[in-house]
Amino acid sequence: MTVKYIVDANYRFIAAYQEVNARISQRQQALALYVTLVVSLLAALVALKPGEAEADVPVEWLIAGFPVASICLAFLNYKAERAITNLRRFLSALEQLNNAHEDLPSYNTHPTWALGANKARRFHDYAAAVLVAGGNIIGLGAVVKIYPERIADTPIALWLSVFIAIVSLIILLATPHWSYKPEAQVK
Numbered sequence: 001m002t003v004k005y006i007v008d009a010n011y012r013f014i015a016a017y018q019e020v021n022a023r024i025s026q027r028q029q030a031l032a033l034y035v036t037l038v039v040s041l042l043a044a045l046v047a048l049k050p051g052e053a054e055a056d057v058p059v060e061w062l063i064a065g066f067p068v069a070s071i072c073l074a075f076l077n078y079k080a081e082r083a084i085t086n087l088r089r090f091l092s093a094l095e096q097l098n099n100a101h102e103d104l105p106s107y108n109t110h111p112t113w114a115l116g117a118n119k120a121r122r123f124h125d126y127a128a129a130v131l132v133a134g135g136n137i138i139g140l141g142a143v144v145k146i147y148p149e150r151i152a153d154t155p156i157a158l159w160l161s162v163f164i165a166i167v168s169l170i171i172l173l174a175t176p177h178w179s180y181k182p183e184a185q186v187k
Contacts, residue, residue: 067164074171
């Protein structure tokens with residue numbers, strides 16, 4: 001005789017919410033990582049500034065760091081948003097077991113709660129977009145100011161960096177389109 005063990009819906013709900021919280025933490029950590037990378041790149045640009053001891057500074061490599069950090073932040077933000085959306089759909093399904101959502105407030109099922117949460121989380125996207133715009137403007141501006149001759153020799157590095165930074169910004173601003181929406185709100 002085999003015994004079937006079934007994990008109660010409450011435990012599944014708790015586990016899924018813990019995973020949502022982990023994904024939200026990862027989004028915050030990605031912002032901190034981005035700021036750390038940008039500040040480090042700026043420090044390297046200033047520390048390697050041409051002076052009396054003319055060294056061949058790898059400016060083209062450093063300039064690429066700003067958009068690379070930006071696109072990585074955008075991809076990590078996208079990944080976290082998709083994971084959160086998937087988990088919230090699962091949570092909504094659990095909230096609707098035995099029509100419980102009709103008797104109890106349901107954070108992921110009822111549009112008032114779910115869409116309100118999305119609006120609040122939108123500020124994370126604004127913060128990420130401002131950091132990406134500011135980090136690239138400051139970083140790429142510093143490169144142009146500190147190394148004008150090197151940029152004049154290889155303008156493609158600057159324009160490619162600007163292009164990738166803009167793509168990163170677009171991805172970050174488009175993130176709300178991938179946010180969770182209760183089934184009644186999906187169009």
